[in-house]
Amino acid sequence: MKDVAQHAGVSTATVSRVLNGHAAPTPETRERVLAAIEELGYRPNALARSLRTTSTQTLGLVISDLLNPFFAEIARAVEDEARSHGYCVVIGNADESAEQEATYVRTLLDRRVDGLLLCPATDDPSLVREVSAGGVPLVLLDRTVRGATCPVVRADGSEALTALARRLVGAGHTRIGVIAGPPNTSTGRERTDVLTGSLGGLAQVVHGDFRQESGSQAAARLVDDGATALVAMDNLMGLGALGEIRARGLQIPHDIAFAVFDDQPWFPLLDPPITVIAQPTVEMGQAAALSLLALIDGRQPDDVRLTAKLVLRGSLGEAEL
Amino acid sequence: MKDVAQHAGVSTATVSRVLNGHAAPTPETRERVLAAIEELGYRPNALARSLRTTSTQTLGLVISDLLNPFFAEIARAVEDEARSHGYCVVIGNADESAEQEATYVRTLLDRRVDGLLLCPATDDPSLVREVSAGGVPLVLLDRTVRGATCPVVRADGSEALTALARRLVGAGHTRIGVIAGPPNTSTGRERTDVLTGSLGGLAQVVHGDFRQESGSQAAARLVDDGATALVAMDNLMGLGALGEIRARGLQIPHDIAFAVFDDQPWFPLLDPPITVIAQPTVEMGQAAALSLLALIDGRQPDDVRLTAKLVLRGSLGEAEL
DNA sequence: GAGCAGTAGTTAATCGATTACACATGTATC
DNA sequence: GATACATGTGTAATCGATTAACTACTGCTC
DSSP states (O other): OOOHHHHHHOOHHHHHHHHHSSSSSSHHHHHHHHHHHHTTTOOOOOHHHHHHSOOOEEEEEEOOTSSHHHHHHHHHHOOOHHHTTEEEEEEEEETTOHHHHHHHHHHHHTOOSSSEOOOSSSSSSSHHHHHHHHTTOOOSSSSTTOOOSOEEEEEEEEHHHHOOOOHHHHTTTOOOEEEEOOTTSHHHHHHHHHHHHHHHHOEEEEEOOHHHHHHHHHHHHHHHHTTTTESSSSHHHHHHHHHHHHHHOOOOOTTTTEEESSSTTTTGSSSSSOEEEEEHHHHHHHHHHHHHHHTTOOOOOOEEEEOEEEEOOOOOOOGGG | HHHHHHTOOOSSHHHHHTTTTSOOOOOOHHHHHHHHHOOOOOOOOHHHHHHSOOOOOEEEESSSSSTSSHHHHHHHHHHHHHHTTTEEEEEEEEEEOHHHHHHHHHHHHHTSEEEEEESSSSOHHHHHHHHHHHHHOOOEOOOTTOOOOOOOEEEHHHHHHHHHHHHHTTTTOEEEEEEEEETSHHHHHHHHHHHHEEEEEEEEEEEEEHHHHHHHHHHHHHHHOOOOEEESSSSSHHHHHHHHHHHOOOOTTTOEEEEEEOTTGGGGHHHSSSSSEEOOOHHHHHHHHHHHHHHTOOOOOOOOOOOOOEESSSGGGGOOO
């Protein structure tokens, strides 16, 4: 910057004003400065700028697993929305581990992100408190924590789950296997509670960890126990369950009815196509980014609840008639 | 930091020394400083530190599309490897657009990443030159550019493609549809060249853009033209092609043989499971991260070529006998 | 022509760390 | 007891920007 100033025969203050579009400099000076910038190929140092202004134009996003297409889609949406507002997004992968999540959150805070989007790995509010205590704008995404005091953006699957339960019961299933998420996550618990609630005693629950492997294991146990219908509570566990079903040579829906919470582009390609509860991922990402930007802006956004929808495709068999 | 120093009754220099594990401070002073840090909940400002040290402990990763599981997996691997070396990764989404790619690269440079991993959207070397001119360590990943002068990490699918071609020809296919990537990407061109080369005149090529929609369209055209076998050059176009095949009610492999470049966890779940050329994505990500770290370290890593493997699963029909 | 306002630009403090250099103290050596 | 050397700590410059406060100049009014 000093070089540019010298080159243009002005002070660094003037260069800075040109850079930041301040009113002061004469069109003529402005020209000279811009020419010097061009000539020297100067690019401002964002670190120095941020240090001075205490704004990094950066949002932090900590998610559980980038390999989970659900989160990838959310990340993508957040990123798009943020960019269109002039913000960058730094993504952190917590790998469903509370410890790694905490590490990442702290790293992001150390780098002075302007705000943080968090998909909490567990119910535990301590990390959220820590962030709030630091005064950093925070929005929770997809999941919440006990006694959360910050805006939350999530999908509401109750209606869809109730509808799904009604169909399963209506079709005469009496042993319905639920491959649930971890009970210490809000999504894991709530979805399962709603579904088992509506199934009134017909449900058998096995908890997984939102990963493929746990899906296969849960499916194996539930099928062994005589389940005639299986509902997986996220797409990765669904993938695992489908693998197990296939490995056992079971036919959907003839031998077993099947549904997944979370849609994926390849579900319609299976035979039969898989019935799902589709979450509005893109909207969730957008809404979360917007809430966070509002918070950064000093406004107080409301919580957002978007509805997930039941999409019938055939894998429930007669339950879809 | 000043507060901590005051609290511990020392100067900021000493605090800094404790923080950075310098030899100097007395165990006793160290204790006092650490106590003060603890008490005040002090966390060092990474911006200020980076400004002073000119090192951000951050790598930039610019990929074409986070929604493409291939890149998501790579991103994940890069991130893991980087973290284990004490580095953070900032991911940028170029969305297969050269322009957005350039924007992102510049943003990352402005933030003074210590090194950059780039999956170039096109063959054009100008962006790469710009980065190199800036003296920032750079490694290309998955794709290369014309006359690249920096380390490149990629998968070599020649052998697998040749093997695939041999099988298709051997099984008597005479109109083989190739859903190719964009000709202005190295992967798009090279894969297609190798395959069509080994198919010796039996290939019909339609270029897509590595996205689902273009896959369906290409598949539609090729099937209309009488193709009895289809090869998609990446998983998203493969997804699109499968959709089209299904929409037309064609049976794999009876009506049409099918294979995809890129494996995905759900390919084995289809009926029949899809034959693929699997790329070692995790290894690619790791290798790229390691190469970049080496470069940052002042060493000169070699190019890395990992081999992609043909995985036969049944979707080629008699070609797999 | 003195007084005032307005404009364009400069000087220097500042953000929060790191670190070369200076300084004070204690120990070993002759 | 003077000299040298090691050791622990403090002082202040520095990284590259932003910006409040100030200066210099022009032009206008009375």
